[in-house]
Amino acid sequence: MIRNLSELYQYRALLLALSVRELKARYRASVLGFLWTFLNPTLNMLVYVLVFGVVMKSAVKNYPYYLFSGLLPWIYFSTSVGGGTSAISDRRDLLTKVRFPAQVLPATVVLTNLINFLLSLPLLLGLGFFFGVTPTWHLVFIVPLLIVQTFFTLAVTYLFAALNVAFRDLQHIVTNLLMMLFFLTPVLWDINSVPAMGSLTKEETQQLLLNFNPLASIMVGWRDIFVEQTAPHWQPLGTVAVISLILMWISTSVFESRREEFAELI
Amino acid sequence: MSAGKDAIVITNVVKSFKKRARSAEYTTFKSELVRLLTFKRRLIEPSTHIEALKGIDLRIPRGSTVGIVGRNGSGKSTLLKLLTGIYAPTSGTIDVHGRISALLELGAGFHPDFTGRENILINGIILGMARNDVKARMPEIIEFAELGDFIDEPVRTYSSGMFMRLAFAVATHVDPEVLIIDEILSVGDEHFARKSQAKMNEFRRAGKTIVLVTHDLGTVQSWCDTAAWIDGGRIRMHGRSEDVVKEYRRAVAAAEAEGEKTGHSALSQPGLALPATSPVVEEQPPVATVTAVRLKDGSGATPAEFLPAAPLHVEVDWTLREKAKTRFSLDLMSSDGRLVFSTSWDGGELSGSGTAKLQLARLGLGGGVYELLVSASGGDEPNKNPFRLALHVAPTEGVGLVRPELRWSL
Numbered sequence: 001m002i003r004n005l006s007e008l009y010q011y012r013a014l015l016l017a018l019s020v021r022e023l024k025a026r027y028r029a030s031v032l033g034f035l036w037t038f039l040n041p042t043l044n045m046l047v048y049v050l051v052f053g054v055v056m057k058s059a060v061k062n063y064p065y066y067l068f069s070g071l072l073p074w075i076y077f078s079t080s081v082g083g084g085t086s087a088i089s090d091r092r093d094l095l096t097k098v099r100f101p102a103q104v105l106p107a108t109v110v111l112t113n114l115i116n117f118l119l120s121l122p123l124l125l126g127l128g129f130f131f132g133v134t135p136t137w138h139l140v141f142i143v144p145l146l147i148v149q150t151f152f153t154l155a156v157t158y159l160f161a162a163l164n165v166a167f168r169d170l171q172h173i174v175t176n177l178l179m180m181l182f183f184l185t186p187v188l189w190d191i192n193s194v195p196a197m198g199s200l201t202k203e204e205t206q207q208l209l210l211n212f213n214p215l216a217s218i219m220v221g222w223r224d225i226f227v228e229q230t231a232p233h234w235q236p237l238g239t240v241a242v243i244s245l246i247l248m249w250i251s252t253s254v255f256e257s258r259r260e261e262f263a264e265l266i
Numbered sequence: 267m268s269a270g271k272d273a274i275v276i277t278n279v280v281k282s283f284k285k286r287a288r289s290a291e292y293t294t295f296k297s298e299l300v301r302l303l304t305f306k307r308r309l310i311e312p313s314t315h316i317e318a319l320k321g322i323d324l325r326i327p328r329g330s331t332v333g334i335v336g337r338n339g340s341g342k343s344t345l346l347k348l349l350t351g352i353y354a355p356t357s358g359t360i361d362v363h364g365r366i367s368a369l370l371e372l373g374a375g376f377h378p379d380f381t382g383r384e385n386i387l388i389n390g391i392i393l394g395m396a397r398n399d400v401k402a403r404m405p406e407i408i409e410f411a412e413l414g415d416f417i418d419e420p421v422r423t424y425s426s427g428m429f430m431r432l433a434f435a436v437a438t439h440v441d442p443e444v445l446i447i448d449e450i451l452s453v454g455d456e457h458f459a460r461k462s463q464a465k466m467n468e469f470r471r472a473g474k475t476i477v478l479v480t481h482d483l484g485t486v487q488s489w490c491d492t493a494a495w496i497d498g499g500r501i502r503m504h505g506r507s508e509d510v511v512k513e514y515r516r517a518v519a520a521a522e523a524e525g526e527k528t529g530h531s532a533l534s535q536p537g538l539a540l541p542a543t544s545p546v547v548e549e550q551p552p553v554a555t556v557t558a559v560r561l562k563d564g565s566g567a568t569p570a571e572f573l574p575a576a577p578l579h580v581e582v583d584w585t586l587r588e589k590a591k592t593r594f595s596l597d598l599m600s601s602d603g604r605l606v607f608s609t610s611w612d613g614g615e616l617s618g619s620g621t622a623k624l625q626l627a628r629l630g631l632g633g634g635v636y637e638l639l640v641s642a643s644g645g646d647e648p649n650k651n652p653f654r655l656a657l658h659v660a661p662t663e664g665v666g667l668v669r670p671e672l673r674w675s676l
Contacts, residue, residue: 263347264283
């Protein structure tokens, strides 16, 4: 794991250059250009607000702001994993022609989306002003939370990117898994609105959701910062950090054991 | 540098690929559905291995130029990919000392929507240069690529020749210690091809190690110090490039002859080893050798640069192993490897050692660097091991290889 990540650091110039290029290329030929960075999540949010805020009348206060504060981190995670899965299998042109540390490719996808996420944060704060939410000093907790989420995202992306080389069905499976996970993660709904299910009490049900889905804890953390304006609870996030660390160890092991066949299989 | 004078050491390298005979290609949706519904397991075919390289041992000394020849499918490209680290060997080890740059395919990672300038930057970083290095070399690269104003246009608007020139320019400005080239010396038009040849010669003179894979046997012969012939995944021969090329040609000719006779030969199946050739006569050490060559102008001095109009005196020190009829010859090559002129002379029956002289009343060459190949042969032995040295000619008004005595008037 250490070797994999230090190699990534060693190639940071390449990582950065590829990410910048990715960002520039994404909107290069379009008329609105870089504005799409902001337009995409905004339009996405408006659709959900229409369905869940207006039609289904969510009980959450300032629902558009509430939704947006969860949607942005979710988009960061899902586009990273969705795009990162095929990051290696799609770059035959690079991997079979140049000596190249393969982990740069999935990392580039994650970094690109991280930058996109950071760029759209002002948009979220602006929306907050619109609803009368003034930012507090608790915004500093963005940093640790973002580190945990990035580490988790990178670990998942590594794993899928490595496995997808030999098992191309994975990229289609991942698309569907992400869709399911979206509804199982408190993005559209509030974790506190989850009712009691079966023999479990309300709290137990909520705890079960949080235990099974590291992203749920992360999402609750984002809501703590932006909506509740408190410091996120450190225990669940600490747990996610440990899970991410273990997952990263597994992912990099899988990655390292498979990297030799990348150039031959793609 | 740990390993002394070897730039590349390949020890017993085997590379095998899994060949997956996929039945999936022949299954249809219906048959797949039936198979799923009847819970039949897919027939797992034993995965077969293809040994592309079957144990390669090769040492490439620092600063030498090595040609790799062999027919299609013999494992040349696999070897190159192993050298560059794109593939990992199945067994055996490969040690490369020094920064390696591979021209396997030009323009890896070029993005069509980006300008030439942007692509130089990213391609340079991909090839292992630091960002600042690329920026510092940017003007040099742009000048070499000769793209003019197109450098700030998206690469997708380039003609294929422009694309290749740009890619070649970046790849050769990485400043590698070991350069690996796969069949790309003939980039662009006549003019650019010469320019890239000159660039390669510059690499050679700078003492870089070059590994070249090509089917152009003439290039190997004239340009490489040694050559390795890969046949059926093994090194069939490694030695002086002339010998290897000769032997390789003999084997191909033998296979073709066999094919004409029997209707099938090793040539009809890709990658199959060529038939063995009859042994050639044991090589003799040369009878005559050139031990030193001195260049002088008319006054007996050796200037750094010779004037086109000045005379040139060539003094050739020779030794003979035994008494023999000796023949001296001299080839003058331009920096892009073309023969400017050659001359040879019968020195008669000679023995021991001595000095032969060749006088040119007037040099008559255009400005630039030339290479002299001087050799001596005793008896019927072929010209071997020419003595090489560079000849610098001072630039004059006008360009070109020759500079006749001329006078303008009205």
